[in-house]
Amino acid sequence: MAGERTGAWFGFGFCGFGQALGSGCGNQVLSPEPLRAPGAGLDICRVSASWSYTAFVTGGGQVELSGSARGAAGGCKDAWASEAFLVVLRPGPGSGPGAELQAWAPGSALRGEPLWAQTVVPEAERKDGPGGGETQAGPLPLLPCTCAYVSPRPPFYRPLAPTLRARRLELGAEHALLLDAAGQVFSWGGGRHGQLGHGTLEAEPEPRLLEALQGLSMAEVAAGGWHSVCVSETGDIYIWGWNESGQLALPTRSLVEDGETVTGEGTGELYTWGWGKYGQLGHKDTTSLDRPCRVDYFVDKQLQVRTVSCGPWNTYVYAVEKEKS
Numbered sequence: 001m002a003g004e005r006t007g008a009w010f011g012f013g014f015c016g017f018g019q020a021l022g023s024g025c026g027n028q029v030l031s032p033e034p035l036r037a038p039g040a041g042l043d044i045c046r047v048s049a050s051w052s053y054t055a056f057v058t059g060g061g062q063v064e065l066s067g068s069a070r071g072a073a074g075g076c077k078d079a080w081a082s083e084a085f086l087v088v089l090r091p092g093p094g095s096g097p098g099a100e101l102q103a104w105a106p107g108s109a110l111r112g113e114p115l116w117a118q119t120v121v122p123e124a125e126r127k128d129g130p131g132g133g134e135t136q137a138g139p140l141p142l143l144p145c146t147c148a149y150v151s152p153r154p155p156f157y158r159p160l161a162p163t164l165r166a167r168r169l170e171l172g173a174e175h176a177l178l179l180d181a182a183g184q185v186f187s188w189g190g191g192r193h194g195q196l197g198h199g200t201l202e203a204e205p206e207p208r209l210l211e212a213l214q215g216l217s218m219a220e221v222a223a224g225g226w227h228s229v230c231v232s233e234t235g236d237i238y239i240w241g242w243n244e245s246g247q248l249a250l251p252t253r254s255l256v257e258d259g260e261t262v263t264g265e266g267t268g269e270l271y272t273w274g275w276g277k278y279g280q281l282g283h284k285d286t287t288s289l290d291r292p293c294r295v296d297y298f299v300d301k302q303l304q305v306r307t308v309s310c311g312p313w314n315t316y317v318y319a320v321e322k323e324k325s
Contacts, residue, residue: 005320005321005323006320006321007306007318007319007320007321008034008035008318008319009034009035009044009047009316009317009318010022010032010033010034010035010297010316010317010318010319011029011032011033011035011036011314011315011316011317012029012030012031012032012033012279012280012282012314012315013028013029013278013279013280013282013311013313013314013315014027014028014278014279014280014311014313014314015027015028015029015067015314016028017052017053017067017068018066018067018068019049019052019053019054019066019067019314020035020036020054020056020066020067021033021035021036021054021314021316022034022035022036027278028278028279028286029279029314030279030282030283030284030285030286031279031282031283031284031297032282032295032297032298032317035316042056042058042062042064043058043059043060044056044057044058044059044318045057045058045059046078046079046139046309047309047316048079048080048081048140048309049081049309049310049311049312049314049316050081050082050083050106050311050312051083051311051312051313052067052068052069052083053065053066053067053068053069053070053081053106054066054067054081054311054314054316055079055080055081055086057076057077057078057079060074061074061075061076061077062074062076063076063079063088063110065081065086065106065109065110068106068107069086069106069107069109070109071108071109071110071111072110073088073110075090075091076088076089076090077089077090077091077099078139078140079140080139080140080141080150081106082152083106083152084152084153085103085104085105085106085115085152085156086103086104086105086106086110087101087102087103087104087140087141087150087152087156088101088102088104088110089101089102089120089140089143089144090102092119092120093119098119098120098121098122099119099120099122099144100117100118100119100120101117101118101119101120101143101150101156101157102114102116102117103115103116103117103150103156116154116156118156118157120143120144120145120148120157121145122144122145138166138167138168138169141169141171142166142168142169143157146160146165146166147159147160147161147162147164147166148160149166149169149171149176151171152171160178160207161206161207164178164180164186164207165180165181165182166178166179166180166181167179167180167181168220168221170221170222170223171223172189172195172223172224172225172226172227172228173190173225173226174189174190174192174195174226175187175188175189175190175191175195175196175223175226175228176188176189176207176223177221177222177223177228177230178207178221179218179220179221179230182217183216183217183218183219183233184209184210184213184214184218185197185209185210185213185218185221185230186207186208186209186210187204187207187208187210187228188204188205188206188207188208189203189204190203191203191204192226193226193227193241193242194240194241194242195223195224195226195227195228195240195241195242196208196228197210197212197213197228197240197241198210198211199212213230213238216232216236217232217233218230218231218232218233219231219232219233222310224241224247224274224310225242225312226241226242227239227240227241227242227243227247227248228240228241243290245274245275245288245290246273246274246275246288246289246290246291247273247274247275248290249273249290249291249292250290251290251291252290267304268298268303268304268305268306268319268322269294269295269298269299269304269305270282270294270295270298270305270308270317271292271293271294271295272289272292272293272295272315273289273290273291273292273293274288274289275288276288276289277313278313278314280310280311280313280314280315281293281295281315282295282297282315283295283296298317298319302321302322303319303320303321303322304319304320304321304322305317305318305319306318306319306320
């Protein structure tokens, strides 16, 4: 088997608080640039971006903060950034399989004592139900026990019904999306912009199955501020919710564009659309778009995009060199 191809992180968009984002010149980066990481040579495996700062987690368990909050700490399995709190997951104090969930004030630089901490014990393997005992929890905010998640507001630890075999969970500004082991999608929380997908603008206090997607197996989910996205196992994209900046890739009266959508056939190409005031779409300008447009930077540099992490006003991308034909 061939070795893993060389990869690197790139950033673009808002960096007015000094976030590690490309060159970091001025308040914005309009096109992807190699990440100006907070520590030279860091093996970054996860990026979580809040509005004013970003948390980087390395393969060696180091977490580095960049922006309005700065600091570093070791022994971290995962980190999740929000404006109110920084949440980290660390190995438990004992020798068992448990982990400790900690909430910190972002400005604390991860020094002193956390504001709140709780031991999280992994769920015992189950052989019944979809996926049996092979269901694995995704990154924060979904917790290793798969039957709970972490919230940016107290109570930080929120349980899920034990019947929900969670595979991935995403939190928007007012709503949550959960992908289960069978590829079904559940949503709950605020619904005033249609972000829940239940055909109403009503809130839902508990996870509710999206009936419109029944019979379709989903592979990925993502929650924006007030909109939602799913990608099916066959590669189809479903989007619903608020569209004031074209984030649903549907025409909006507020946007008048003369350009044409750029399309391509290559795997690993990146397409962006929606609000672009700070260059977070990566098209060398601050235009908002109501149609998907390819980010040509990665095509021009012969790079394939593997991971995308969207912050409120900026974007981080991990890409690898294309295989030589």
